[in-house]
Amino acid sequence: MASADPTAVSREPDPGRPARYDPVAQALHWGMAALIIGNFGLALYMEDLPPVPSTIELYNLHKSLGLAALALAAFRLGWRWRHPAPKIPDDHPRWEKTAAAASHYLLYLLIFLQPLSGLMIAFASQYPTTVFWAVNLPSPIDPSKAIESAAKAVHYWGQWAMAGVVGVHVLAALRHHFVLRNDILKRMLPGG
Amino acid sequence: MQAEDSALAFTASQSGSPVKGRFQQFQATIFFDPDDPAAGSLEVTIAMASATTDDSSRDQTLKGPDLFHVEEHPQAVFKADRFEKAEGENAYIAPGELTLRGVTNPLDLPFTLQIEGSGAGAIARAQGSVSIARLDYGVGQGDWRDTGTVADAVEIAIDVTAVRQ
Numbered sequence: 001m002a003s004a005d006p007t008a009v010s011r012e013p014d015p016g017r018p019a020r021y022d023p024v025a026q027a028l029h030w031g032m033a034a035l036i037i038g039n040f041g042l043a044l045y046m047e048d049l050p051p052v053p054s055t056i057e058l059y060n061l062h063k064s065l066g067l068a069a070l071a072l073a074a075f076r077l078g079w080r081w082r083h084p085a086p087k088i089p090d091d092h093p094r095w096e097k098t099a100a101a102a103s104h105y106l107l108y109l110l111i112f113l114q115p116l117s118g119l120m121i122a123f124a125s126q127y128p129t130t131v132f133w134a135v136n137l138p139s140p141i142d143p144s145k146a147i148e149s150a151a152k153a154v155h156y157w158g159q160w161a162m163a164g165v166v167g168v169h170v171l172a173a174l175r176h177h178f179v180l181r182n183d184i185l186k187r188m189l190p191g192g
Numbered sequence: 193m194q195a196e197d198s199a200l201a202f203t204a205s206q207s208g209s210p211v212k213g214r215f216q217q218f219q220a221t222i223f224f225d226p227d228d229p230a231a232g233s234l235e236v237t238i239a240m241a242s243a244t245t246d247d248s249s250r251d252q253t254l255k256g257p258d259l260f261h262v263e264e265h266p267q268a269v270f271k272a273d274r275f276e277k278a279e280g281e282n283a284y285i286a287p288g289e290l291t292l293r294g295v296t297n298p299l300d301l302p303f304t305l306q307i308e309g310s311g312a313g314a315i316a317r318a319q320g321s322v323s324i325a326r327l328d329y330g331v332g333q334g335d336w337r338d339t340g341t342v343a344d345a346v347e348i349a350i351d352v353t354a355v356r357q
Binding site for chain 1: 207209245247258291325334335336
């Protein structure tokens with residue numbers, strides 16, 4: 001898992017660094033995983049639907065789930081700041097620690113970039129955004145095709161960057177669990 | 193009619209938010225005498241394919257078979273063969289018929305009229321708005337019959353400037 005300083009060497013258990021992720025961090029991790037993968041699937045599905053009212057409602061659902069992901073990402077960043085992640089055991093090679101740190105920084109970047117670029121599309125487009133069938137999101141900016149298409153490009157490439165990094169993340173976790181047979185994955189599982 | 197000073201706009205409601213559009217091409221022929229409104233007449237012809245909501249994919253949907261169906265019904269026409277004085281200064285009604293997507297329904301268009309100058313060259317500006325139910329005209333077939341996302345009521349606003357010939 002990501003450590004603020006992946007090259008630090010310490011033989012002693014760090015009193016400030018737990019051995020496992022706390023339950024809140026675990027709930028955020030798995031909840032956001034389900035939300036993000038679900039919203040990605042919804043996006044791939046709704047893209048090819050005919051432009052009818054039910055499709056508009058699916059787009060609104062996609063935007064609503066994205067806003068929920070953004071709120072959770074912000075909360076998660078705050079939680080992580082106050083509750084440090086467990087340290088990567090020292091017996092892991094240095095390249096693994098560096099790769100883990102890099103991919104986790106990337107994941108944190110992407111869980112903000114995807115909803116924020118989606119939000120920019122919503123703000124710049126001509127379409128109203130209804131959040132969870134309840135309220136319409138006011139836009140702080142005037143409709144702009146330039147901003148809309150720039151945000152769309154970021155959102156498009158961001159989804160594949162996210163898919164790629166999540167793929168690496170999942171494969172790495174499975175490798176730790178089934179090939180290297182260590183406790184890296186268990187630290188993120190309830191009950192461990 | 194002075195095309196550059198005239199506008200024909202519509203406002204639909206999607207998820208409770210207004211969606212504004214306009215027709216970029218339409219023509220109006222107006223005969224109007226303030227002293228004898230009943231002798232006047234009005235005919236507005238609208239090129240449906242000139243509709244825009246400033247979003248090309250939405251415009252494409254709007255002109256498609258389930259909504260305007262511009263291929264089959266390229267024109268909409270509003271016709272009134274008289275005017276009536278309404279309550280209020282410069283207020284009138286054009287009791288007429290709107291033909292839209294091949295369906296004709298009676299429609300009373302209220303408007304106010306400002307006239308500047310007199311005789312040939314006098315400039316008249318008519319402004320008015322009216323709400324129509326899109327489904328009365330079949331604008332909304334198949335899935336678009338649903339009014340939960342895009343409401344049945346559509347506001348139409350005219351702002352026409354004409355020069356007396």
